[in-house]
Amino acid sequence: MTFPKNFIWGTATSSYQIEGAAHAGGRGASVWDLFCATPGKVHANHNGDVACDHYHRYPSDVEMMAWLGLKAYRFSVAWPRVMPGGTGAVSRDGLAFYDRLVDRLLEAGIEPWATLFHWDLPLELHHRGGWLNPDSPHWFEAYAAQIVDLLSDRVTHWMTINEPQIFVGLGYGSGIHAPGHQLPFSEQLLVAHRALLAHGRAVTVIRGRAKKPPTIGWAPVGKVCYPVTNTPADIAAARAASMAVTKKDCWNNTWFADPVCLGHYPEDALELFGTDVPAIAPGDMELISQPLDFYGVNIYSGEPVASDGARGYKPVERAPGFPQTAMGWPVSPESLYWGPKFIHERYKLPVVITENGMASHDAVSLDGKVHDPTRVDFLARYLTALHQAIVDGVDVRGYFQWSLMDNFEWAEGYRQRFGIVHVDYTTQKRTPKDSAHWYRDIIATNGEALTMSSKKDAATRASAMGG
Numbered sequence: 001m002t003f004p005k006n007f008i009w010g011t012a013t014s015s016y017q018i019e020g021a022a023h024a025g026g027r028g029a030s031v032w033d034l035f036c037a038t039p040g041k042v043h044a045n046h047n048g049d050v051a052c053d054h055y056h057r058y059p060s061d062v063e064m065m066a067w068l069g070l071k072a073y074r075f076s077v078a079w080p081r082v083m084p085g086g087t088g089a090v091s092r093d094g095l096a097f098y099d100r101l102v103d104r105l106l107e108a109g110i111e112p113w114a115t116l117f118h119w120d121l122p123l124e125l126h127h128r129g130g131w132l133n134p135d136s137p138h139w140f141e142a143y144a145a146q147i148v149d150l151l152s153d154r155v156t157h158w159m160t161i162n163e164p165q166i167f168v169g170l171g172y173g174s175g176i177h178a179p180g181h182q183l184p185f186s187e188q189l190l191v192a193h194r195a196l197l198a199h200g201r202a203v204t205v206i207r208g209r210a211k212k213p214p215t216i217g218w219a220p221v222g223k224v225c226y227p228v229t230n231t232p233a234d235i236a237a238a239r240a241a242s243m244a245v246t247k248k249d250c251w252n253n254t255w256f257a258d259p260v261c262l263g264h265y266p267e268d269a270l271e272l273f274g275t276d277v278p279a280i281a282p283g284d285m286e287l288i289s290q291p292l293d294f295y296g297v298n299i300y301s302g303e304p305v306a307s308d309g310a311r312g313y314k315p316v317e318r319a320p321g322f323p324q325t326a327m328g329w330p331v332s333p334e335s336l337y338w339g340p341k342f343i344h345e346r347y348k349l350p351v352v353i354t355e356n357g358m359a360s361h362d363a364v365s366l367d368g369k370v371h372d373p374t375r376v377d378f379l380a381r382y383l384t385a386l387h388q389a390i391v392d393g394v395d396v397r398g399y400f401q402w403s404l405m406d407n408f409e410w411a412e413g414y415r416q417r418f419g420i421v422h423v424d425y426t427t428q429k430r431t432p433k434d435s436a437h438w439y440r441d442i443i444a445t446n447g448e449a450l451t452m453s454s455k456k457d458a459a460t461r462a463s464a465m466g467g
Ligand code: GCO
Pocket: 014, 017, 162, 163, 166, 298, 355, 402, 409, 410, 418
């Protein structure tokens, strides 16, 4: 089971979740600093002040990445670290941090993949309305230009925004994430429209200013419905369900991806959303639909559906006791087969899995190691499904496991551990989990070790059954 030559094996992180050093080098506050400081918003009132202290520990963290054999590392730039007020003056120290990080990565033979926005909006911009301000796409454009000028002599892989569905839906709708607004749906759609315009402007800036030919994508979340059987009717049902908008919320692919990749909002949603749809100015759609080089997508799970027997689809109930992660997310490797497949069919771009992984309640054992067999099994199943998608013709270029190390899981604080490396938050000691050793083998063999691990599992199962 080998993967294509030059397949990109990586891990992903984001600035607020790992950097810490909240007050170092003149960093400005972000909406997440304020949200964490608001009692009751984040589990146990945790915050990102220290997080994994990656800002100070990046040299040894890069060594850890080199040990893993990563081909690439996806990180995000903290807007308020490099532009403390969100617009105008830049922080030299802030810029210098990313400069050094990128140098270290390249020295270690690891390709830096930079995300421009992973949710830490500068607080000053929030005070000016944040993404509700019509100037917000311009703010983002100016910030993007700074980063491109700084890094594009070395960074060639770019992602504009991470999971617009989540920072809009949870940040401005349910209020579960920063900035914690609970706005009517029409306002959420306005925020979404501004975020899409910001994306388009950033693509234009990267394309126009980069010193080295850029490869540009984005990293929305992928909502995946997968067929319960492989019959054409169920597959058609899953495809339709994956690309449908059926509720007045942000949890869908097409409201965000159709404008970006096809240049218009999807018909079913326009009809459903009706007067909630914001005014679309002339030129907006052209700006939003700047050509991309890849479709990055974050996929964690999927939902089973079946044909309803009449060209439609219906949800299928999962078996009682179905496997789930510590987040309560269903383990559904099918999502890493059907997700990339449906996305590739519709948008015709090379696909990169920009995030995939799981949380489990990992701890350091008496033997000093961290045993996370469920994560190894999870990753093996998902990667096997992804491999099958590639075999079946889906153009998948890379896979970024979420996450390199345990980190600040937003409203869940530090209680959810997504890392393949364990972090002891009192000592900052990093301990590679069993899954890190396993992933290292997968990378070193370009996936070949996957076959071995499933054979080993089968052998163990057989011997357990006396076979
Ligand atoms: C997201 C973010 C990550 C999360 C991860 C696990 O997708 O929510 O990109 O920051 O930590 O997805 O929830």
